[in-house]
Amino acid sequence: MLRTHRTSDLGRLRDGQRVRIAGWVSSVRDQGSISFLILRDGWGEVQVTAKRGESPEGLLELLRRVPEHSSVVVRGIVRRDPRAPGGLEVVPSRISVVSRARKQPPFSVYGGSLPSIDKRLDIRAVDLRRAKARAIFRVRHAALQAIRRFLDSRGLMEVQTPKIIATATEGGADLFPVLYFDREAFLAQSPQLYKEQLTMAFDGVFEIGPIFRAEPSRTLRHLSEAISVDVEMAFADYGDVMKLLEEMIVRVSRELSRRAREEFAVLGREPELPSRPFPRLTYERCLSMLRDAGVEKEFGDDLSTEDLKELGRMIGGYYFITDWPTKLKPFYIKPKSRRPELSESFDLMHGDLELSSGGTRIHRRSALVRRLREKGLKPRDFEYHLRVFDYGMPPHAGFGMGLDRFVMVLTGQENIREVVAYPRDIRRLTP
Ligand code: ATP
Numbered sequence: 311m312l313r314t315h316r317t318s319d320l321g322r323l324r325d326g327q328r329v330r331i332a333g334w335v336s337s338v339r340d341q342g343s344i345s346f347l348i349l350r351d352g353w354g355e356v357q358v359t360a361k362r363g364e365s366p367e368g369l370l371e372l373l374r375r376v377p378e379h380s381s382v383v384v385r386g387i388v389r390r391d392p393r394a395p396g397g398l399e400v401v402p403s404r405i406s407v408v409s410r411a412r413k414q415p416p417f418s419v420y421g422g423s424l425p426s427i428d429k430r431l432d433i434r435a436v437d438l439r440r441a442k443a444r445a446i447f448r449v450r451h452a453a454l455q456a457i458r459r460f461l462d463s464r465g466l467m468e469v470q471t472p473k474i475i476a477t478a479t480e481g482g483a484d485l486f487p488v489l490y491f492d493r494e495a496f497l498a499q500s501p502q503l504y505k506e507q508l509t510m511a512f513d514g515v516f517e518i519g520p521i522f523r524a525e526p527s528r529t530l531r532h533l534s535e536a537i538s539v540d541v542e543m544a545f546a547d548y549g550d551v552m553k554l555l556e557e558m559i560v561r562v563s564r565e566l567s568r569r570a571r572e573e574f575a576v577l578g579r580e581p582e583l584p585s586r587p588f589p590r591l592t593y594e595r596c597l598s599m600l601r602d603a604g605v606e607k608e609f610g611d612d613l614s615t616e617d618l619k620e621l622g623r624m625i626g627g628y629y630f631i632t633d634w635p636t637k638l639k640p641f642y643i644k645p646k647s648r649r650p651e652l653s654e655s656f657d658l659m660h661g662d663l664e665l666s667s668g669g670t671r672i673h674r675r676s677a678l679v680r681r682l683r684e685k686g687l688k689p690r691d692f693e694y695h696l697r698v699f700d701y702g703m704p705p706h707a708g709f710g711m712g713l714d715r716f717v718m719v720l721t722g723q724e725n726i727r728e729v730v731a732y733p734r735d736i737r738r739l740t741p
């Protein structure tokens with residue numbers, strides 16, 4: 311290894327301990343007879359202080375010439391000094407510039423005003439050296455680990471399902487076709503049918519993986535490739551999985567408020583600490599609230615972005631919209647037995663942002679075939695799926711939650727591109 315310690319290890323060391331640290335230069339401050347280099351690595355930063363008379367010949371000169379962003383390895387000793395940021399600095403005996411930055415980014419990564427996200431995305435890896443960007447991605451990482459731990463603690467098994475598939479899960483035009491040898495195949499828009507099947511064998515399953523949607527319009531909340539947290543449970547209905555989902559949100563938020571304090575401080579916000587139960591409003595109740603607010607809506611109309619904005623203003627925070635009209639939901643969602651025009655379905659919202667959709671699924675083959683036909687889909691195309699329903703498919707329910715959208719909520723970002731390392735949309739396919 312080029313390094314003996316990470317910057318985050320230094321606080322534990324005794325004064326005078328020899329270290330070799332490695333990272334990139336985030337700034338150099340030259341004050342004539344003394345120079346300060348701030349070295350950053352993946353875990354934090356430390357000040358490297360070189361003094362005339364104390365440091366070897368040429369070191370101050372080297373510091374004067376090393377451009378920001380260069381990668382360096384610093385050998386030296388740890389010294390406590392209350393004047394140094396964090397109360398500690400490294401006194402260098404040798405500094406090697408292992409990769410000199412030949413260019414400076416066209417915007418300041420270490421403070422100052424930022425250009426449009428498009429300019430930043432062009433050199434995204436450099437853009438991600440910004441403190442705020444790093445904080446967002448550390449929160450994302452922590453949320454992902456907390457989600458895994460939570461679902462595992464509930465006895466769900468993590469699975470992976472194919473991303474190259476033969477038929478659309480929901481029909482629809484938002485699929486990416488791919489050439490699969492001599493046939494046409496598609497990128498999976500969701501693991502829906504596979505996760506349902508796996509409940510037959512594993513009871514409760516979850517998958518955290520990519521979903522692909524050919525979203526033709528550029529919005530602040532849609533990408534062509536997103537990460538979905540999918541859950542499916544046997545012998546459960548939509549009430550059960552709503553409960554699981556809100557427990558997950560509450561648990562993860564609490565964990566983050568403990569584990570990601572520094573990140574939230576960098577982002578300048580307090581983590582939201584929601585409490586259970588989240589409000590549950592039926593679709594019909596939402597219609598009447600909208601009518602009271604002067605928005606004319608008929609039963610069966612989908613809720614538009616504007617409608618969701620209005621509801622978000624009225625309710626705020628996390629809430630469920632339940633019991634959607636059957637015709638607005640995909641074929642696999644179970645209609646209510648008493649009122650089949652409504653379904654056992656829900657969306658989890660935060661303000662006007664949809665985070666998740668879920669519901670009880672149809673587990674009888676004949677009913678599923680009927681719903682496929684009603685949706686204009688061909689049961690023959692789904693034979694590979696329908697087949698297993700003959701072998702005792704249990705009643706089941708589940709949801710898909712957009713991880714990227716959840717991270718937007720956690721970190722207070724308006725644009726989904728800020729929380730995705732390499733976002734894909736209709737205009738962007740690189741980097
Ligand atoms: P929307 O109405 O916002 O387009 P949707 O209802 O089409 O979303 P679902 O099929 O219900 O999406 O997918 C489940 C979840 O996956 C959504 O609630 C959302 O959090 C996330 N998701 C879906 N499509 C995208 C996308 N294009 N970009 C980012 N996240 C997405």
Ligand code: MG
Nearest residue numbers: 657664666667
């Ligand atoms: Mg949805």
